[in-house]
Amino acid sequence: MVTVDDEAPKDHGGSVRPHDHGGDVPPVSPGRSTRNRPTDDELLDAACEVIAEVGAERATMTAIAERGGTTRVTLYAHFGSRDALVSRVITRELETFTSFMFRIYDESEDMPYGARARHAVQGLFDYARRHPAGLRVLMGHTQGGDSNRRLYAALEPRIAARLRANYAEQGAHIGAGADTLASLLLGMSLDVAHRALIVDGAGIDEACDIAITATLAVLRDVRVEQLRALDASLDQR
Template sequence: MSRKQQRGEATAEQLLDAALRVYAEAGDQGLTVGAVTKASGVSLGSLYHHFGSIDGLLNALLLRWLGRLLDELVEALRGTRTAHTGIRALVTAYLGFVQEHREAALLLHSSYADRAGMADGRRLRDAQEARLSPLAAWARTYVASGELAPLPPALIESLILGPVIGISRRWLSGVDDVDLDEAAVILPERIWRSVAAEPNREPYGRT
C-alpha cells in the first residue's frame, strides 16, 4: 500500500471515529458535516471525497460496527461444541459488546439503523455475507444433528437474538431496571428452551 493510500485510510478512520463520537453525543440529528469536520479536524473536501455525503459516512459507520459485532459473535461460537453452549456464547458475546462499545451499540440499535434495515436490508445483509455465513452454518449444523428445532433459519435467528436485542435497547435507553450481567445469566436458558429440539417432533411446515 502506498503512502497516499495509507494517508487516505487514516483520514477515513479519523472521520469514522469522529462521527461516532458526535453521534453518541448528539444523535443523528446532530451528526452534521460541520460537527464531524470540527470533531475530526478533517476538511470538508476530504469527507466528501471518502464518503460522498453525511449519509454515506453514517452508512459506512453502521456497516463498520455491524461487522465488528458479527465478528465477535462468530468468534464466540468457535470454542463451543454444542448448540446449548453456542447459544450461551452468543448471548454473552452480544451483551458484552454492548457494554464495551456503548457508543457503537447506540448506533446499531438506533431508529436510523432500523430505517436503514427496512429500506435496504438485503444490501446490508449482502455486505455482511462473509460474516453471516458462519452463523447460518452453525444453525444448520445443529438443526441437522437434532439439537435445534427444525425451524426456518430466520426464525432461529429471531428467537436467539430477538430477546438479546430487546434487552440491549432497554439498557441503552437509560432505563435503570436492566442489569446486563444478570441478563447474560438468565437469557441463554430461556432462549434455549425456545429453540431446543423436541423429541419426535416433525419439522415445522410438514403435515
C-alpha cells in the first residue's frame, strides 16, 4: 500500500535521482493517488481493535499500523502521539455508545417503569453484541481506568434523572440517593457485560438475562425510606 511515508529514491545529496534512461531525465510524474490511503476513521478502527484485544497500555503504534495496513509514520502524522491516538479512540467510542444509549432512553420514555429499565439493559447488551470492540475499549481490560470513569460520568446523570422522575410520580422527592442508585444499577450491568466480554467470554444473551433480573430486583426491593435516609445522612455532613 502506498502511504504518505513513501519517498522517492534520493542521492547522497538529498535530491531526487533520475531513473536510468540513457542519461535523459524523464518528465516529472503526476502526484501519487491518495485513494488507497487509510482515512482517520479507518485508522481509528484499527486502533480500536488492537486496544480491545490487548488493552490501552499494551497497544503499540507498530501493532496498530500493522492492523491498519499502514506505517507508524502515518499514524504519528495523523494523530501526533500514541497517547493522542488512544484518547481519540476512547472519545469516539464513548460518544458513539452514549449517543446510542440516549436514543434507547428516549425510546422508552412512555413505557411503564419496569419496562423502561428492561429496555435500557437490553439496549446496553444489544450494543455489546453489535460493537464488542468498542465496549471492550470503554470498559477496559481492568476496571477502574479512565475510560471506565468517563463511561459512568456520561450515563449516571441521565439514569439518576429518570429515577428521580419516577419517584416524583409516586410523590417521593429523592436527591443524592438517586445518584447512588443510578451508580448501582449501571455498575451491575457493566460488571456483567465486563465479565461476558472480557473475563469469561460468556454468551451475551445469557449475561443480559442476568443483568435484567438483577436490575428489576433492585428496583423492586429498594425502598423509598432507604433513599430518604441516605439523603438525610448526606444533608447532615
